[in-house]
Amino acid sequence: MRPTRTRVYPDEPAGPFPSPPTTYEDPEGREIVLETLEGDAETAIEALTDMYVQFDPADRAQGIPPTGEDRIRQWLEPILAKGHNVVARHGDDFVGHATLVPDTDDPDSMDEDSDVEWELAIFVLQDYQRGGIGTQLLENLLGAACDAGVSHVWLTVERWNGPAIALYERVGFELCGTESFEQEMSIRLR
Numbered sequence: 001m002r003p004t005r006t007r008v009y010p011d012e013p014a015g016p017f018p019s020p021p022t023t024y025e026d027p028e029g030r031e032i033v034l035e036t037l038e039g040d041a042e043t044a045i046e047a048l049t050d051m052y053v054q055f056d057p058a059d060r061a062q063g064i065p066p067t068g069e070d071r072i073r074q075w076l077e078p079i080l081a082k083g084h085n086v087v088a089r090h091g092d093d094f095v096g097h098a099t100l101v102p103d104t105d106d107p108d109s110m111d112e113d114s115d116v117e118w119e120l121a122i123f124v125l126q127d128y129q130r131g132g133i134g135t136q137l138l139e140n141l142l143g144a145a146c147d148a149g150v151s152h153v154w155l156t157v158e159r160w161n162g163p164a165i166a167l168y169e170r171v172g173f174e175l176c177g178t179e180s181f182e183q184e185m186s187i188r189l190r
Helices: 042-056 069-082 133-147 160-169
Strands: 022-025 031-036 084-090 093-102 119-125 153-156 174-178 184-189
Touching: 022 133, 031 133, 042 069, 069 184, 093 133, 093 160, 119 133, 119 184, 133 160, 153 160, 160 184
Parallel strands: 119 153
Antiparallel strands: 022 031, 031 084, 084 093, 093 119, 153 184, 174 184
16 A cells, blocks of 8 residues: 655655765765665664764753664664665765664555655764755755655654754754744745
């Protein structure tokens, strides 16, 4: 059975968005490489686990990322197996990660014409925040998703997180729902 969309999406698609790989120089002069996460899943899990272990617990939102290496690995496994993932790398270290995870466990329902909705999450290490890396990650993830046939993306953000809401609105997300502490936003890519 095909899933049906449960959210309201803008009538017009947003974009265009760049597709990874791309390179970005942040305001501190650091070369940041944005790329899709491909290759050996175990290597990717280890590299991302290393990044998330460094993640400042004060920057956690809605309980993610989890804390502790084992819990981080368990959280990452389905994200990497089912989702679309773009990372920001400085040298050999991951410093940011953006992911889209489908609202379904049925792989047959994820074709180009499906009603699958994809939930977005984005994380940037504290030492790399406020330098445009989050914007670059977000735009490259949306570009990669569009290339893969994804059309409906949504997210939740804490309502007091004004900088994040402003970022999402700049790239084309619109408010579509609200809960007590969270704001729901959506974007159409195609």
